[in-house]
Amino acid sequence: MSGGRAAGGPLVTSSVRRVVIVGASAGGLATGEALRRGGFDGTITLVGDEPHLPYDRPPLSKEILAGEWDRDRLPLRPPADIEALALDLRLGATATGVDPVRRLVVLDSGEEIGFDALVAATGVRPRQLPGGQGHVLRTLEDAVALRDRLRPGKRLAVVGAGFLGAEAAAVARRLGCEVTMVEPAPVPLAHAVGTEIGTMLTHAHIDHGVDLRTGIGVSAVHDGGLMLADETEVEADEVLVAIGSVPNTDWLAAGGLPVDDGLVCDRYCEAAPGVYGVGDVARWHNDLFGTSMRIEHRTHAAEQGLAVARAILDPDRRRPFAPVPYFWSDQYDMRIQAYGYLRGHDEVRIVEGNLDERRFVAAYRTGDRLVGVLGIGTTPRTLRGWRKKVADAATWEQAMTDVIEEGVSSGTR
Template identity: 65%
Template sequence: MNRIVVVGASAAGLAAAETLRREGYDGTLTLVGDELRTPYDRPPLSKQVLSAEWEPDRVTLRAPNELDSLGLDLRLGVAASGLDVADRTVRLADGSAVPYDGLIVATGVRPRRLPGEGAHVLRTLDDALTLRERLGPGRRLVVVGAGFLGAEAAAVAWKLGARVTLLEPAAVPLAHAVGEEVGRVLSRAHLERGVDLRTGVAVREVTEEGVLLAGGEEIEADEVLVAIGSLPNVEWLAGSGLTVGDGVVCDEYCEAARGVYAAGDVARWYNPLFGVPMRIEHRTNAAEQGMAAARNLLHPEARKVFAPVPYFWSDQYEMKIQAYGYLRGHEEVRVLEGELGEGRFVAGYRRGERLGGVLAVGVPPKVIRGWRQAVAVGAAWKEAVG
């Protein structure tokens, strides 16, 4: 294998490129990224960067000399526009084409948007810097979507003195992911601080004055942030022959086609640990899957299934939220340690007859790491809740 192309220059793509070199690959290695910036970390954007605790250079993942040491054919500021699996060629938006013997797709996701102009989204470093310039004491911010990203941004804006309205179509924010009881606990943190949290409301469009609700009410705002989820960046793969369905569809090895692997937010792969296909938009998974895809591409004779216990975290006000496992599609939620009302607890999530995941609020990392092992070994639900 003389030519490997990695499309996507964020956490997953960088991890893949570094792993290839670390595993001894010394051929041509092309890393394609649609942003002009070198790879940087995204989780701090809605927290430390938005709050101005960190300056932009602190989220850079590798110093220039570290990138140079990888010997990359680095193509930044140009998006991939097409893929020909038969000819093993990636087409770029600047009209050039890059041949490959092996390919890793790590093109990530982009924010969903609402009709209308002028709203912010929060995906890139420039997005975060633009929004933070517009926040401050007395500024009116409407956040559409009370998921983890919207909740984090609302918490930061409140700390900066903004008057925050948080709009959510569901009756209980995050109930689909963490269950109604835990969702109410997380919601209470906003209400206790005076954030105007409105649930069961749908936004029709963004207007010059703010947002227009489906019922006809208009909420005025100086700034609007839309945080209603994301879409995998797969349009450039149309006609390529790869199977695309809510991401690039892969097997348990992260392989999408012969010699083509996917990693990170864009990859929808079969996780044998849970017995379901999944697409995970979390930083830890991006790096781990980038490494796994690179190893499997480079060593096809010794491939290993990618069967992680997904992990994510969120910081909201003084709350540290951590979770291991696959919480979606759970059939029951039970408090395993602590009390919901005290804001310090570990909740367990049942999938079938096993412990599918755990979520902790306000507990030391070592506490939830112990529960991670129970998820990893597929502990029986009855034993876990004991």
């Protein structure tokens, strides 16, 4: 629509009439919804490789795996709301290629779908060990298959002690399973949250009865469990492989689009003229932190979808997408929340509470900047205050000065 206005909607200045969104999860759906809210009345084709309407993935490793939720709680929107968007839905279809010159997306059926704007929101797939054995945890079917096998007394081996593996281990312990978790790094999650906090999380698993093996890799998965790199056997009834993920970019690379651990996008989330990236699959330049990043978190995908929709609707007034990333993880009685970009940090400092009680706020420094904050057992208000400092690009010196002054004013220092 060029120069038109939808009833009650904002002015739409784009000449785009056909938008194809590949990826029917949080980011893809958010993009489609924002386009309709913004007054777009052209064709929106939403392609998803699963047969389901868009659903929420974070509960898969928590409420669904624990058996606390039925699958009917997962959809992001009721069917009537999806229908109201008037989408050209292509569920159970996979994009196998794209021609950015002829403006075509190719599906596994051989069908070609034309577009004026393309949104790649294909997410990631689980990284697997050689041989591909063991459970993975990415789809609803994955979660249900593992859930149906977790019973009191069952032995679960988890390969990988990142957030996904740690959440699944915590759920399995709560269900009464015996859990062994194997992690090649000396300290789980140290690359993301720092050695001190990674050590604290390690102790939390051990305190809850997890047999945690660190600093050792896995050489094989077999019917009876695992063979470790030192030829030690870990007996298990079930094995979950949670060793990270791989962006689903094969179809994009086939079309000559820039790919490097994700679809490489600029500050506007654009990879090529009229081709955008959203969510886990997108690597874009975040001006707030001055670096390229790819974020695998639910809230981020939705925010990026909104930004891309705005860019499609009004390209002349688009703004750089420069958010403060947010993530959370539930493990045992701990809710871990973080704002910012913690990877590659130079320093971590506990600025409130203490690690021993597992109630604290930790600030992260990169160079002379405050780049992130992580809290466990703290109030949302406290973290929101730190988030604002990160969003304002506060210097480390100023942030630490604020800590001292706030402590004095509250009488705690």
